[in-house]
Amino acid sequence: MSEKKIIAVVGATGAQGGGLARAILAEQDGPFTVRAITRGAGSDKARALAELGAEVVEADLGDRASVRQAFDGAYGAYVVTNYWEGMSAETELAQADNAARAAKDAGLRHVIWSTLEDTRAHLPVTDTRVPVLEGSYTVPHFDAKAEADRFFVDLGVPTTLLRTTFYWEAFLQGFAPSRDDSGHLVLSLPMGDSALAGIAVEDIGAVALGIFARGEEFVGETVAIAGEHLTGKQLAAAFAELYGEPVAYRPLTHDRFRALGIPAAAEIGNMFQYYTEAADAFTGARDLRLVRDLHPGLRSFRDWLTAHKDALTAG
Helix, strand or coil, X not given: CCCCEEEEEECCCCHHHHHHHHHHHHCCCCCEEEEEEECCCCCXXXXXXXXXXXXXXXXXXCCHHHHHHHHCCCCEEEECCCHHHHCCHHHHHHHHHHHHHHHHHHCCCXXXXXXXXXXXXXXXXXXXXXXXXXXXXXXXXXXXXXXXXXHXXXXXXXXXXXXXXXXXXXXXXXXXXEECCCCCEXXXXXXXXXXXXXXXXXXXXXXXXXXXXXXXXXXXXXXXXXXXXXXXXXXXXXXXXXXXXXXXXXXXXXXXXXXXXXXXXXXXXXXXXXXXXXXXXXXHCCCHHHHHXXXXXXXXXXXXXXXXXXXXXXX
């Protein structure tokens, strides 16, 4: 165990970090060991990781000193911030800055920073079709992460920028097909005819492990990932197979989605408008062959649906 390289995993009890922590722990003969960084070492999820063999350390991205201490002696780190916790781009930027400075001070040899594209390259804040959010953003949870890339790059931290994408787990949180007034199943994503790049969140961590396993090959590189690129009709067809009954795809307009009155409707509506209008560039940046090379067990959307069948009751 003492010869293994320590990967400090920020957010190890969360979605992305948890996926990486479990992927490392599953490779008992692998070259890495996990230092699970969490704000609550006594939580059920933290205790579960400890039982699997992880070292659990408490730290808070809002406290640079605690993160620096948590990184001490590690070979590398996986850094992810959670915009949705406080829904503040300013907070997310501060957290990323703390992580980058802590990584520099700790002398980490490889950091993977979980990031996203800057949507303003396709939907600038001057575009009157989309509302401006938090003063200067189109999609804050994308744009702030893209801005934060510079913290790692400018400090000279040996970093891989890992650009993620839409989680298929969103279909467990309100995006799955529902029944219309006539009882028919309908999938209503605001994607038009464009393809959506999606991935099972557990696979993000497994891809990250594949990057760490390749040593310095991807240091200084941007790796954009997805599991599949599927249109609304293709997603609906997969749901139809799962349910054993037809599922129609009826896309919403972006304006109609933003007017739904659900939490963060403007943020999510802007995100889908970006996914739609920048679809060719966004999916084109994601080489699925490379992703599968890094993670041969990459799941298809149908694989993911089958694994979550019990939670996806029709309608």
